[in-house]
Amino acid sequence: MIYQDSKTLLAVRDLHASVNGTEILKGMELTVRSGEVHAIMGPNGSGKSTFAKVLAGHPAYVVTGGEVEFDGRSLFELAPEARARAGVFLGFQYPIEIPGVANSQFLRLAYNTVQAERGKDELDPLEFDDFVREKMKLLEMNPDFLGRSVNEGFSGGEKKRNEILQMALLEPKLAILDETDSGLDIDALRIVAGGVNQLSNKDNAIVLVTHYQRLLNYIAPDYVHVMEAGRIIKTGGKELALELEARGYDWVGAEAEANARASA
């Protein structure tokens, strides 16, 4: 939701980034203020996940230009773990499986690390168990997932729910959810969206990367952006998502080109 007294959480200016020597992000611009929900849409390969991973600090991506300010600090001065502790959360498009690490152990370590950073109390395994089970109820997740290895053998939808569970535990200021809706069945989509809505408040912000307008029926975006070839080429309100659903992406590209020619 757009609030009058909001503050800028994320300011991305002319961001360029490469992977394996190929430039993927080519002048990305985005401003996200507290309380807002943004949706980023765009064709496959346009750089949405790259953008998300650059913000989270994945080592494979090299920032070659531009700047990003998060909550008043330069994001790139922070190591990935420091970004997480400062309140950046990436819900992965493809959550990683980690055999041998119990989900409960992982969730508790992550939770306690972030709690410590915030000067709050850490929880011992028993206390944490009660706490995490409550959070799991909200997401209608079976507690059996605590005893299993992180994401190992989880179905696509189960992995996504586990991501939102992490978001619920870590209470980030900025959550970037990369195709969290992909792979969810209809009920799961409703549950996960409900969870995200519950977590959303006037002090935090959410960036949803999605291909489907369906998610946006549940989580109403304040802005919808279209990304193509490493940049945002159009921004609109939530009606833009409906238009994209009806007409596809081609016209947006054509319009952007026409605008560029006109201003040249």
Add this chain to the structure above:
Amino acid sequence: MNTATGYLDGLLQGQPPASALSWLNQLRANAVDRVAALTVPTTRDEDWRFTDISPLTKFSFQPAQEAQPLAPAAIEPWAIGEAAARLVFVDGIYAPQHSFNRSGIAVENLGAGFTSHAAAVQAQLGRLAAFERNAFAALNTAFLHDGALIVVPRELALAAPVHLLFIATRKHAASYPRCLIVAEPGSKLTLVEDYVALQDEAYFTNAVTEIALGANAQVQHVRVQRDGAEAFHIANCAVSLARSSRYHAVSVALGARISRHNLGVLLAAEGAECSIDGLALIGGRQLADTHTLIDHALPQCSSRQLHKCIVDGAAHAVFNGNIMVRAGAQRTDSAQSSRNLLLSGKARVDTKPQLEIFADDVKCAHGATVGQLDVDEVFYLKSRGLSETAARNLLTYAFGAEVIERIPVASLRQRLEASVLAQTEQRP
């Protein structure tokens, strides 16, 4: 000049006095002959290609003549609460005051077993662990005196584990632990063979373990080598399985400067099954070598093997896993996997799966991987706030935990999990 020969002769000093049992004297004498004929292996021997044992010969090791008295509290850190029986050996010498037996079966010092279980001992001892061409097995046999004897009677299932605890206390001591385990038909046993140290100076442990499983017997064998940092640990373990028996081994090597574990499992009758899992977690200048041979001698046997090495610092791990499927061993089902994690640029692993198949109707799968920690896994953990070190430690621990989780003794499993976690956390 053959210094290697001279070295073994030197080790023969301090042999136990002659026994009243002529067969025992004969067995020792045969072993002494073989020691005299053999030499310390060098890297020119195919079997020792990657393991240079020559640092051993820089020391002169002598067997301890009496057991160092230890306070009960000194043993406590290694106690296994679940154990039905425990035999403690201090520098190779049986320590009855620290041992107990509530199992109701024969768990006793081999020295006493020579007479109390003369028939079983005489029939089995030295039968499985051949010393003809193995200098270290021969040396151990030349020193036959104290050791562990376990005889599980027919159809008896002992649920609680038997703990064999070998404690090294003396600098430059040589010890020759010997274990003989006879699981009679239909019996069940869980055995923990545990090597620990109270000191960090050089010493030499040269162990031989023989395990004979009767038809339908089941043995779970946990072996923990947590010797001192400067120790030399050489072990030969030979296992033989009768019809439809099952042998499950989990071996964990954490200690010693140089260790070599030879494990030979003979699937000697139809329907026998074994699983042999191993973990070596080493760093610094450590070398841990595991050589295994699974011998599918008869049809319809199955074997499973997972061997993992975690190598840090300038350490070196060696794994040679031989699977032999003899002619006529049809319907053999065997799977072997060697997985290795290198944590530093100087760490090294030599892994060699070796399949020799002389039958045609068999299923044999094997594979080996050597890698570093996965960048995406590390990143995933860091993206949730874990530090680089915490992320790497957790992943390293998880890699090893897959083997440790298979230890069937809960208290030991938990303690080893904690010590592996601590060991991974020591790294800068």
